[in-house]
Structure formats: structure tokens, C-alpha cells
Amino acid sequence: DGRACVARYLASLTHPNIIKLRGTVGTPGSPGFMLVLDRLTLTLEEKINQWRLDQRKYRGALGIFRRDVVGLADVYMQRLVVLFDISRAMRYLHKKRILYRDIKADNIGFNVRGDVRIFDFGLAKELKAKDLVKKPDGYESTGLTGSRRYMAPEVVRCLPYGFSADVYSFGILAWQVIALQTPFADFDADMHFDRVVIKGRRPSLFALHVLPKLLQQMVEDCWSADKESRPNFRQICIQIQSELLGMKGGTSSSSVIDRSTHLMNRSLRSLAERSEWK
Numbered sequence: 050d051g052r053a054c055v056a057r058y059l060a061s062l063t064h065p066n067i068i069k070l071r072g073t074v075g076t077p078g079s080p081g082f083m084l085v086l087d088r089l090t091l092t093l094e095e096k097i098n099q100w101r102l103d104q105r106k107y108r109g110a111l112g113i114f115r116r117d118v119v120g121l122a123d124v125y126m127q128r129l130v131v132l133f134d135i136s137r138a139m140r141y142l143h144k145k146r147i148l149y150r151d152i153k154a155d156n157i158g159f160n161v162r163g164d165v166r167i168f169d170f171g172l173a174k175e176l177k178a179k180d181l182v183k184k185p186d187g188y189e190s191t192g193l194t195g196s197r198r199y200m201a202p203e204v205v206r207c208l209p210y211g212f213s214a215d216v217y218s219f220g221i222l223a224w225q226v227i228a229l230q231t232p233f234a235d236f237d238a239d240m241h242f243d244r245v246v247i248k249g250r251r252p253s254l255f256a257l258h259v260l261p262k263l264l265q266q267m268v269e270d271c272w273s274a275d276k277e278s279r280p281n282f283r284q285i286c287i288q289i290q291s292e293l294l295g296m297k298g299g300t301s302s303s304s305v306i307d308r309s310t311h312l313m314n315r316s317l318r319s320l321a322e323r324s325e326w327k
Contacts, residue, residue: 051171052077052082052083052084053077053078053082054170054171054173055084055170055171055173056070056073056077056084058147058170058173059084059086059170061145062141062142062145062147064137064138064141065134065164066134066135066137066138066164066165066166066167067138067141067142067166067167067168068086068087068089068158068166068167068168069086069087070084070085070086071085071086071087072084072085073085086168087160087166088160088161089158089159089160089166089168090158090159090160090161091158091159092154092155092156092157092158092159093131093154093155093157093158093159093165093226094154094155096131096159097154097225097226097229100124100127100128100229101229103120103124104121104124104229106120107120107121107124108121122296125259126293126296128226128227129289129292129293129296130293131157131165131226132222132223132226132289133286133289133290133293134164134165135152135157135165135167135219135222136219136282136285136286136289137282137286138165138167139152139167139215139219139282140281140282140283140285140286142173142215143212143215143281143282146175146176146177147173147174147175147176148173148174148175148176148188148190148211148212148214148215149167149170149172149173149215150172150173150174150194150195150204150214150215151169151171151172151173151194151195151196151199151218152195152199152215152218152219152222153195153196153198153199153218153222154222154225154226155196156168156169172194172195174190176188176190176211176212181211182209183209185211185277186210186211186212186213186276186277187208187209187210187211188209188210188211189209190204190209190210190211192204192205192206192207192208193205193207195218197238197241198221198231198232198233198236198241199217199218199221199222199232200214200217200218201213201214201217201218201276202217202245202246202274203276205241205242205246206246210276211276212281213276213277213279214276215282216271216279216280216281216282216285217271217272217273217276217279219271219282219285220268220269220270220271220272220279221252221271221272223268223271224252224256224257224268224272225252227256227257227259227260227268228252228253228256228257230252230256232252233245233252249274251269251272254269260292261292263288263291263292264288264289264292267280267284267285267288271285
């Protein structure tokens with residue numbers, strides 16, 4: 050039973066950015082078996098829509114008149130903090146040998162305090178040494194698993210894949226969070242296979258112009274067709290944190306500094322005692 054598998058995964062996970070299992074109802078395998086989880090108020094997909102409206106408001110007419118620089122900086126910083134929290138959670142999962150396999154905006158939510166929570170572990174899989182068929186990261190796993198627009202080429206091709214498949218998906222999601230657009234919005238399955246998997250097309254880099262060069266390169270590396278060229282989530286965490294800390298020190302707006310400090314402190318509150326950061 051899928052819900053029983055999810056319950057086993059969640060019972061073994063303790064991370065501030067992964068939804069917490071509070072209890073279960075009924076007997077595993079029975080029709081009435083249910084999970085009791087933390088309440089989430091909105092998804093990342095809905096949050097992206099909010100950011101899009103905020104950004105339009107702060108840019109003013111034609112992006113010129115009444116431009117709110119502080120507001121724009123705050124929206125930018127919020128998005129980076131969300132990506133940082135997602136990457137932290139993914140690093141934790143990978144250290145636990147869990148491949149998530151369904152990173153997408155609809156599977157990431159926010160609680161009432163605005164904290165990020167990854168949920169829906171229905172496609173998660175523990176990668177075991179016996180399943181490694183091609184070093185360093187090629188495991189025997191079911192192909193075409195996940196949501197196609199976020200799916201790594203090797204997953205679409207039903208080839209062996211591993212943790213780097215989650216990194217690819219994160220790269221597509223990162224583009225969506227920064228660009229505030231849906232990746233490959235008008236692609237059907239055939240178009241996606243031909244243009245993305247076969248021909249190597251990726252979302253527009255122009256939409257990432259707000260990022261510094263190092264972060265732009267990181268996103269490009271995440272969705273590389275060569276899975277061995279993709280970074281791991283430890284590297285991704287360090288890159289994003291570096292940009293956030295640099296932003297705090299480089300902006301002249303005290304309100305953005307205060308907001309960034311608040312979110313970063315909340316995001317980093319568990320790092321001192323959590324071994325996954327070491």
C-alpha cells in the first residue's frame with residue numbers, strides 16, 4: 050500500500066523543511082488507512098503566482114514609473130530562501146539514501162508561518178547498493194517516474210538513474226521560482242521528448258538575468274544532460290547561502306536586511322545541531 054510506504058518514510062525523517070507525520074488512522078493496507086500530517090496553507094505553485102503579482106506591482110507602470118526597489122529585492126530574497134530550504138531538505142533526503150523523484154511546485158507547500166515543507170512522498174525510493182548497475186549514480190529504477198516537465202532525460206529514457214535526477218528536477222524548479230513562469234508550458238509529451246530529451250533544449254537563460262553569474266551557472270549545471278556534471282545538494286546549499294549572505298551585506302535597504310536576516314535565521318536555526326550540514 051502506497052500510504053503505508055509513505056508513512057514508513059515520514060516516520061524516519063526529521064527535518065524542518067519536510068512535512069511531519071503526526072500519526073496514522075486505521076490499519077496499514079486497509080481502505081481506511083490515513084496519515085495525519087501538518088496542515089499546509091498553500092503550495093509553491095500558488096506562492097509563485099503571488100510573487101508574480103507582487104513583482105508586477107513593485108515594478109510599476111512599464112517597469113519604470115514608481116518602481117519599488119525595496120519590494121523587488123524582498124521578493125527576490127524570499128525566492129532564494131525558499132530554494133535554499135528546498136535544497137537543504139533534499140540534501141538531508143539524499144544523505145538518508147532517499148531519492149524523492151517528484152520535485153515540482155505542487156509538491157512543496159508552506160505552513161501558516163510561511164515555512165517550506167516538502168510533502169507527497171508517494172514516488173520516493175530508497176537507493177540500495179544492490180540496485181547500483183552503473184557507477185557512480187546509475188541505479189535500477191522505474192523510468193518515466195515523476196512529472197514530465199521536471200523529469201531528467203535519463204528518467205524519460207528509462208535508463209539507470211540516481212540522486213542526480215533529483216538535482217535536474219531542482220534545476221528546472223529553480224528556474225520556475227526565479228523566472229516566475231511555468232517551464233515548457235506549451236509542450237506535450239512528444240514535444241518534450243524531442244526538444245528537451247533528444248535536442249537538449251532548456252528554459253530560457255534570459256529569465257535568470259537577475260541572478261549573479263555563479264548562480265546562473267549552478268542552475269545550468271543542475272539541468273546538464275551529463276548527469277555527472279550536475280552538482281550535489283551540498284554544493285547547491287552553499288552557493289545559495291553565499292548569495293543570500295552577500296545580499297544582506299550588500300543592500301542599502303535596512304528593511305530588506307532585516308527581512309533577510311529574519312528568514313535566514315529561521316531557515317538556519319537547526320544547522321548548528323544538524324549533522325547534515327557538516
